[in-house]
Amino acid sequence: MRRTHAAIAVIVAGLSLAACQQVDNTAGAPTVYIDPATSGPVKGVGIESQDIVGMTDQMMRDMLSQPRLTNAATPPSVIIDSEYFHNESSSRLNKNTITDRLRIGLNRAAAGRMQFVGRHYADMVAKERELKRQGTVDRGGLPAARAQKGGDYRLGGRITSLDSRDPRSGAMQRYSQIVFEMIDLETSEIVWSGIYEFAKSAQDDIIYR
């Protein structure tokens, strides 16, 4: 009889412990490719890949439809980099992600209607020109240029945001505005402007508020 009770005690204790040991047996997720133009499983209220893809595609189409940029008798030289593209928002991001995609997309689609200047490679070009002129290396196959190419237009822009948070519900909302402008580098005239804007909101679970 005593043995029976001891056995019951052990079983009950064991079951109690077993019930508590909630093993985290969630299956792991294998690596999957996600379309960068769509919203992935991890989301926030900041600028994400689908926003970058969407905004650069839209800006590219808009720029290519501008006769002043794409139908000039002499294709204009354009500088597209992040030097004058400012981030004043509350989203931390590498601005090159935006300007690089824009430049590459435009360069491929423009098919010679615009010429692109790699100003961010100016140091690299200057070093090579110096080596050629010193005679350390030969002159290469292409004819020598008097100087590096100057730009006719350069991209400028600004990322700003407006954030709000409800202290009771913990809901957060962010309106992001990204402005692109093409500036005439002789007159400072703005020859083209584009704007991309979106607002996102999210609410954390009560345990994080």
Place this chain on the structure above:
Amino acid sequence: MAVVGALRWTTCLLMAALTGGCVTAREREAVPEAALVHSYLSDKPAELHRHFYVTLAQGPRNRTLNHMRLGLASFAMGNRDRLAAELFDDALAGIEAVHADTPETRKAQGLMTGERIKDFKGEPYERVMAYYYRGLLYLRDGDYDNARASFKGGMLQDALAEEEQYRADFALMPFLQGWAAHCAGKDALAAEDYREFKDFNKDAPLPGGTDNVLVLVETGGAPVKVSDGPRLRLRRTAGTGSARIVWNDPDRPGRPGNGGQALLLEDIFHQASTRGGRPFDAILEGKAEFKSTADTVGDAALVGAVVAANVATSGGSPYGRKTRQQRENENDARAAAAMVAGGLAVIGLLSKAFASTIEAQADIRYWDNLSDRVLGLTLTLPDGVKTLGVEFLSPGGNVLRQDRVAIQRAGRCGLAWIRDGAATLPRNPRAPNSVPADIMATPVTIPPPVVLVTTSPPRETKESPP
């Protein structure tokens, strides 16, 4: 016989109750593979190996907390900025991830699972400080846009205070936003940020237009989280007075510069303690009330069981002879009392066991190598000045300690950051209360590397004929 049976059942249930404290597998440490551990530790500073090992063993539940602690430790080393940036980027990703309806958030609200089961994001003051250090890393790197974005993001985390006057009042953030804008040459933006800073700190002087070095001095130890049941409380550990900044200009030898006393830009403990009640406290209080009720029911049932057991074991009236009928009646009454005692004991113990499994404690994991206060000063210094002298002062103005700090210049501005008080390298590789007490007490031992023994294939030998 019935009494003995009831007592045995009581023993069984008592044992079950004693073993009822729930610790989920998520709260325990895993034992990572040695090869994985050594590959992970290969590019980490040797003095932080045990800490990084713990990060690996504790997994995603404490990942943000461990990355905050190690990010700060790496940042303080001065030559590990890339690692610190990676760690803080990861911690901020954890903070910014929206946990809308995950299995963990649902479990944390359950009766028998504690709040500590959730992935750590930190209280608002901890989240803000993660953005602060990430912003300082951007400043060190001369990336003023992202520095300002970080400080701005930090301010947003401080919007959750219970009382309106304490919402988004982390003055350090708009000050640094303004400084980052000033360094980026955006004066209009800087003026806007400084106006916001002035709303919280009316008397503080603003940086001058030519200032090019920001000195930040941190003092004291991190706010300590304690729990008196469902409510989270914070304690101040230590604070110091202020700091005076001095330097020698190599172009003007013999004329030491005196920047004066650094100003209090932020009292972190004040920020931590004015957050007020959290919405989740109401859920924890509900759990605590349920636990208390179950406990009271258990107590009442056990008292009843004892009374009934007394009746069951009493020998009846000692006076006079009893008839057979009377003896039978007494025996029946004792048997009934024994049944009642047994039943009440079972109910009481089940109720106590149930109460003991209800988890109503607030989560008290915390970032332990934070400081208590941030003092600051901006200066106009020639490029020749590479280091500054810092005199830490007691509240009475006496010099407690002197130290030197290097100015790290990038872009238009330089940053000099120094810490007094609690060590930035956490003494315990495990963050406080990050795992159950029994695991906290065990030493952290990194498994030895796996040595691959390669054996050469046996040489073919020609067997000689016998």
